[in-house]
Amino acid sequence: MFHPPSRPPSSRRYSRRETLWLLSLTTAGWASSSLLSGCSVNPVTGEQQLMLMSPAQELAVDRQHAPQQFSNDFGAVQDEALNRYLTRVGQEMAQLSHRPQVPYNYRAVNATHVNAYTFPAGSTAVTRGILLEMQNEAELAALLGHELGHVNARHAAQRQTRSLFTQLGLSGIGYLSSYYSQTAGMLVNSLGGVTSKALLSSYSRDDERQADALGMAYMAKGGHNPAGMVGLMELLSAQSKQKPNALETMFATHPMSRERLSTAKRRFQESYRNHQAAPNNRARYMDHTATIRAQKPTIEWIQKADTALANKQVSQAESCLAKALKSTEDDYTALVKMAKIQLAKGDARGAKRYVELAKHSYPNEAQALHVAAITNLTSGNPSAAHEDLLAYERVVPGNPQTTFLQGKALDDMQRPSEAARYYRAYLRRGSRDAYSHYAQQRLQQWSQTNPQP
Ligand SMILES: [Zn+2]
Structure with a gap:
């Protein structure tokens, strides 16, 4: 103590x-604990249901938590053309969704693990890690359509009703006990990027199914090829075998199952065969994500550093980050992670050097x-x-x-x-x-x- x-x-x-x-x-x-109770109509099903969060409170959650979460994910990528592109793909579908009035907003964030998430009032982030893996715009539309599905079916508000804040409290205790059982590795691993697990904590399998179904409907309406949902599910399944650690957060917030892939395939065959000729806009996706793919070695070295940290191999992580910085010397994510490792090792001078470079970048x-x-x-x-x-x-x-x-x-x-x-x-x-x-x-x-x- x-x-x-x-x-x-x-x-x-x-x-x-x-x-x-x-x-x-x-x-x-x-987290705010002033919650009003009340019944409201679910915008997707039209049914009355108990919601402990009003749309105004959803907005308050976004305002209070989204900036912090984006900062934990190392901020928005400084590529305005990319952010505008994500916004366009997201907004076009959002306007065709059940809740077009929500103030959706989109950005790519610098985190390198494979993830995407949305706050209840539509503040959405997509990581460099998943942008690197997707191969065309239809897969991106599937990802953003799935996130839109959660917002439209008001899953966060329902989950809130199932006491999100109890989970939040518990996760705090988890962090503290990790301090008391302390090893530097565990602690360094708990620094940053983990909050989404607590805040955007896991959706249920039912919520995931519904978000997938809504996502496919929105993307088809928006003129995308719904086969992109199958592509996205295949990509996530393959990644979970190759780089399980890079996907940990994604699966924590969006439980993945083999069933989701087979359902997407079946749904495409049964309901969307007449959309088979819709474009997947691969060339347009590749053009707009070129800066991300140019950073591929950097992103992969940071992912390897995270895997090493998860295995408590701190010096291994440090050498992976050094390689990431050799590839992109001003990579903000690598610089901040490196600074934290120096700090946890007790080297304040080393930490200061990296943190000054990060601030400059x-x-x-x-x-x-x-x-x-x-x-x-x-x-x-x-x-x-x-x-x-x-x-x-x-x-x-x-x-x-x-x-x-x-x-x-x-x-x-x-x-x-x-x-x-x-x-x-x-x-x-x-x-x-x-x-x-x-x-x-x-x-x-x-x-x-x-x-x-
Ligand atoms: Zn989900």
């Missing part, structure tokens, strides 16, 4: 154990600022950490991790009344974890030495 120091540890370097403790701060508990992305803050905090430079956190807050406002870390930075800067404000704000979030325990203890220590704060 980590005990807070008895006096403010101003300008002192943190031990590796303390560094790991700060690194394991998660977004767990960062993507100046408007938040995750590097977060890592920079922990690097500065743990190497006895709390005022620089304070600046990093202010910059982070401008990019992704409202993250409780930032609130706690600001408290810690100001605490280390010997500015207790400001630190106390942040610690209290963190406690007001209501999450009970090692950080709230720490904040509570500091506030108690101050109230004992100075009863009128």
Whole structure:
């Protein structure tokens, strides 16, 4: 158990154990719990059903969580033509869906694992990892059509009803116990990219079936060849054999089964044979994803690094990331992952070097600022950490991790009344974890030495 120091540890370097403790701060508990209950009509089935989330609350979930999740996935790819292309393919189908009024938005994100996800009000991301594997626009339409299916059938709102937030709480406990059983490998592996599992936690097999069926209907309506759904399912099945680790998150959020592939094949034969001549627009897909395929070696080295981390082979992961950076020297994802590994190894100077390069490569992305803050905090430079956190807050406002870390930075800067404000704000979030325990203890220590704060 980590005990807070008895006096403010101003300008002192943190031990590796303390560094790991700060690194394991998660977004767990960062969820609104003010839920109204009510019945509403399911837009797809037309049936009345209990929904604990209104469309306005769906929108609030997107606003509150999507920016953080995109940042965890290393931000939007800096290729406006690609993002516009995803938007066009997604929006064309969305306008033909059951809920055209939802404010759908689309971007490619820099994460290299194979995944795609949508928040309940249509904020959608597709990773570099899956863009690299898909072969034509019909497969992309199948992927976005499936995601549209979840939004249109309001699966998140239904799942919310089945107490999503209980799951969120549990995942937080999981992270903390991984800290206490601590090995650096486990911890590094839990850094970033994992939140989607908690936030966008698993849809049921029934939801997946319905999303596949709706996806095929939307893509056919939009003039795509519905065989793209079969292609997508084949791609995912093949990937699960070749690179099981790269798909872990995809399967955690969208349970995959052999049945989904055979259902897609059967549905195509039974219901969509008259769409057989529809185009799959391979050339157009290839043109718009050329920058992603040019990064193939980089993306694959990062995937190998993730596999190594999953097997707790930290130095192996480091050498894979070095190769990724040799292939693309300013790859933001590789730079941030490398910085975290240095930090977890206790090499703050190494971490600082990589994190500065990451900040330079993507100046408007938040995750590097977060890592920079922990690097500065743990190497006895709390005022620089304070600046990093202010910059982070401008990019992704409202993250409780930032609130706690600001408290810690100001605490280390010997500015207790400001630190106390942040610690209290963190406690007001209501999450009970090692950080709230720490904040509570500091506030108690101050109230004992100075009863009128
Ligand atoms: Zn799904």
